[in-house]
Amino acid sequence: MKENKYDNSVFFEKYSEMPRSKYGLSAAGEWEALKRILPEIKDKEVLDLGCGYGWHCKYFADKGASKVIGIDISTKMLELANLKNKASNISYSCIAMEDIDFKDESFDIIFSSLAIHYIKDFDFLVNKIYKLLKKGGNFIFSVEHPIFTAHGSQNWIYNEQGEIEYFPVDNYYYEGKRETNFLGENVTKYHRTLTTYLSTLISNGFKIKNVVEPMPSEKLLNEVLGMKEELRRPMMLIVSVEK
Template sequence: MDPYDNDEFFDQYAQMRRSKEGLKGAGEWPALEQLLPDVTGMRILDLGAGYGWHAKYFVDHGAASVVAVDISSKMIATAEAKNSDPRISYQVGDISQVDFEADAFDMVFSSLAIHYLPSFSALVNHVKHYLKPNGIFLFSVEHPIFTASGDQDFVPSGDRTVFPVDRYFDEGERTTEFLGSQVTKCHRTLTTYLETLLTNGFAVTDVVEPTPAASLRNLPEMVNEWRRPMMLIVKSQK
């Protein structure tokens, strides 16, 4: 079972700031928004749609249609309840397996979902197939420094705490505790993210390590976000 379909885990996720407040509660959103193109008239695929906050943003800003896919039926049900729109088609599905016609979308977007997939290369091949020529592939993932050791917590070191970076070049699965549950993610290096795009014919146009939004910087849970990168945003073009 996908952890997001576990009742206890999903209830914990619902208490997160980004779940309650939407995009304004997501620390990386201002940086991500700056990288978005003018979406007017676009056909967009949202991989790992979650509550549907991004899908609703796209149609509210003029997108012609959005196909929003998430493996969690609970996520999709919540998205349909919170962010329904006739221009959005919500689908339950594995984002590494869904298939569409060639040149079907102007932009493929993914927020904090790709680090759950075992193969980034396979995903990029899919995206290349159903993205139009000159189409945009924009995604955020947990930063490789954040995923490397698997612990994802600061640890004591003398009279201070430090963030461990270990096994960086040992790509593969990492099991970490998230919202009180054991969750499996997949670590890969920055080189793998960028070179996979380049070798598949994508032009990498932007790489951003976002810091918390100004409105969130003084929150207790954001204090450590200045001490190591947690997220990585990459924008590329076919």
């Protein structure tokens, strides 16, 4: 059964207090790096998998996309997307990304932000995405970095004085389910190696264009408490490929 933690009222309330929930892309540490590798958007048809509040959908719409479809499994997410980030060229649908069912070669760009690590079968999803893209189309996605997901706890190890000592990395090559604590709630995610991410894309016919381990922008490093700790280990991975 597909997990939909974001429709849990307690979890969603906590998520809504995160800076990226309140302030959008400007508060997302990876956004500046991600934005630099996006393809030309004007007059393109775009699909956003796991669109959440719709911040990226609105960005694509504002950049002149002819059509933007945002899908998410969470009705709560989509309610806010329709309030915060609506536009005449955006439509939102409540559907799990594994269940997408559009005609082949429907999109110029397929995008996903920090959602694919919730998906069990990456190969199945990539195969679908390849079919949905037009020739020359682009798939761009961000996920939690394999170093970040390997151990499962996704938290620093602290010394007796409460200071950060290090970030744990263990069981890296043992792929699969990880039960982790996110915002005080138990959440299921899936760990896979960097090799698996890239080789799966290649074996499905994609050409790798960019692989980025984003660092927070100078602005966030200077303005957000604790952000400099994010330079001690990669938290996210961004990949862009072309059909």
